[in-house]
Each structure stands twice: as C-alpha cells, then as structure tokens.
Amino acid sequence: METQNFSRYFLNTDQESVALYQQVMQQAQTALVNQFSTNQKPYSGLNYQELNVLLSRTFQEVVPENPVHVNQLMSDIGEVLIKNSVVVTNPLCIAHLHCPPLSVALAAEALISGTNQSMDSWDQSSAATMLEQKVVNWLTQAFLQNDKADGVFTSGGTQSNFMGLLLARDRYLFKRFNWNTQKQGLPPQAHKLRIFCSKDAHFTVKQSAFLLGLGEQAVIPIETDHNHRMCLRDLDQRLRDAEEQDLSPFVLVATAGTTDFGSIDPLSELASRAKKHHMWFHVDAAYGGALILSDRYRDKLKGIELGDSITVDFHKLFYQPISCGAFLLKDQSNFNFIKQNADYLNPEDDEETGIPNLVTKSIQTTRRFDSLKLFMSLQSLGRKKFAEMIDYTMDLAKETAMLIEEDKQLELVNVPEMNAVVFRYVHQINGKKVDKINTFIRTRLIEKGDAILARTRVQGRAFLKLTLLNPQTTMKDIRLIINQVKKIGGECEYNGNH
C-alpha cells in the first residue's frame, strides 16, 4: 500500500500542519470579530425564509466532490452564518438564559477541542480527569459541604435534572421494595410513584418523568405564591392527599431560579418536608446556582446544602460557552444506581487500583472536557470579579423593574428575585388586543434587529421578558428598549390593526 500524506489536515509535528492550523484559527477569529462581536445590532433582522434562500444560494452542495478553498469557505461562513447569528454578546440581546461567553473561556474551548480529551476513561483524558475531579470537589464543597459528596460535569440542566430524578427513583425502589431497577426495570407499583415540584418548575421535570417510564401523570405541580415560589400550604395539602391515596411521593424538586421569574423556592422549608416524608430532595439551581459566588446574594441559596442532588449550569450565569453544567450528589454511593462496568473502558480492576474512570458517574460515554473552561474562567477573573458581574446584573434588574413599575404604559409582573423581569405594554388597550400587541412588539424588534426580548405567558396572557445576564447591558440600553417597546405598542394601538 502506498503511503499518502494526509498530515496537513491535522495538527502535528509537521511544519505545514502547524501553519495551516494557525491560519484557520486566525481566520475563524477574524470572522468572529468582524462579523459578530463588533455588530452594533443584536441581529441582522433576516427572517427564516430569507435565511433559507441565502443558505441555498451560498452553499449549493453539502458535500462537494472537490474541496472549497479555505479562504472562500471562511469568508462564506462569516458573511452568511456568523453575520446572521444572534449576537449574544450584544447588550440588547436579553431574551433567554443565554449568556455572552467570557473570552478566556473561548480560549479554553480551543484547547478543549484541540486536545479532544474524552472524559469517559482515564486513559483518554489523563490530566483532564484529574482537573475535572478537582473542580467537582470545589463545587461539592461550595454547594454541599459534605465529604461524601461527588459530582460530574453534564451537558446542562436537562441532563442533570434527569440524573437527579433517575437516582431518586432507583434509590427509593431499592430502599422501599428491595427492587433493583437497573436489572429488573420498573416494578408493578411504579404507577404510584410521584414527583413533587412547583408549577413554575422547569419543563424537564415532566420530560424526565416520561423518560423514566413514569409518565407525566407522576408529576404533581404545586401552586406558587405571588412571588412564584412554591406554596408550602399547598405542598403540605398535596402530600397529605398523596398519603391518603396510598401514592408514593419519592422526590421533591425545588427550583433555585425559575426560568421565567428567577424565583427561588423556600429551600430549607422544602428540605425539612422532604426529610419528614423520606423523599429525595433535588434542587434545580441551573440558573440560581451562580449566586454561590456572590457575597451579597449567596444567602438566597440557604438550604441548598440540604439537597440530595443539585443541578448547576455554567452556560447561564457563569458566562460559559455552551455546553457546560454539573450534577452534584450529596452521597456519592448513589452513583452506584447508574454504574456499568465495560471491560474496555472502566474495568473493575481499575477501581481496585484507584484509577478514576469518570464514565462510572455519567450517563454520557464520550464526553467533553468542559470543566477546563470554567476552571480557567474562575482562575482568570477570580471570585470577586464574578461576584461583581452577578451583583451588577441583579441591581440592573431591580432598577429596570422600578422603571417599568413607574411607567403607566407598562405593567410589571414580578419584583425580580434574580435578574429576570417580566412585563407588558398596556396603555389604554384591554382584552385580547393586549396579547396581540405584546406579541407583535417582540416580533417587530427582532425583525428590525434592534433588540431581542423573550415572551412568556402568565395565567394564559402574553408578556415580555428581559433576562438580564449580560453585565455589559446598561440602564441606557434598558431605556432604549423600553422606549422602543412603547413606540411600537403605541403605533399598533393607533393603527388599530392588531
């Protein structure tokens, strides 16, 4: 067989390969700076049909027979894709729990993908495994203060919540019925299992319920108070009802930072309910977990240390590029409920010699070295700077809420517990028209590329939402957006066609 030279396509000892790597990385940086981060507007304004046309025109074939020159490719990607991306770094892009990523984390991303370590087994990720464990140890200390605690990085809140509910279910069935779910599947009593969470909990609680074979019927949504926190009276009543109906409540899910309102359930009170009823206590702190870094707001998480498991996301208020999250567990022995030994990855003899194969704690196999970017960010900024950024966005939300509250043309829904503000344009309109106008306002702002807000529904009615994660957003930006909202709202009101 004739040897061929493919080596220029990979980064290696070859000079030509190093030059090509540096060239494409430089070109990618240039595209990001020129077509993205320095954009004045948060979006170009193209709608999905226009994007479709543009894409078909630029990229006629997905797999051309012969290569496209890399300069051409980079320029097309920049002009077409990057230029028409949602500019998450722009101060007027404040729709979702979708943060601007820190530059140092972007550098870390280049190292994560460049080294391409896989976190499933130690022999694929030597030093990376040790660093992930080090970061996890810090997280478990910060959140759980328990020597038996452990954790693992995940793709985000969806996966972390799923893991929490999975372990909760399997431990419950084991303790209560000596049932091994891993081997035996669900027992006949499974239809009686119940998950308690507030009605403002993340939809992935329901999703996990059906993925776990319990069906959405297993989820009992508890009423929330005027601050969108779980209502303890309703919880107590529902727990009594469940007992009377001979149901099996096995997990209580608290939310620390609900997606719409950023509200935080009363964690300590919920922990004591969970304990009394022998339920697993899972805290979904995907959004609110970042408050752990803040001297001013850490207290809002009081009681989180009582969690049996905790979800934290770093691609939200920790300013990390997607994806980056963690699942934390108070008692590491509960990882045994998902343990599998594969001879080729994590054989039992590795366990005997102490070689850590992180796949044992994960429901992913091949897995990215995402802890590196969090680690480099924490190192590079230091805790205080993180805390200042988080505190700033919390204050920004408070001031924004005050501004909205004082304005007769607007209606504020929530005094923000964190940094999400929900409101709507009202002025002199009423009835169904209010919903239409608010929906139109949001669409119009995106079409003009002027601002990206989110929408949500509160008691069936349409509202606008500002998720103020970006510490570069100023009150000046907020006033600009609010004036635009009122201007567009006023125009529709008088045109009368909405």
Ligand SMILES: *Cc1c(COP(=O)(O)O)cnc(C)c1O
């Ligand atoms: C974002 C979020 C999730 C889902 O997390 P992903 O990282 O998007 O998978 C779950 N719970 C809460 C409260 C969230 O805000």
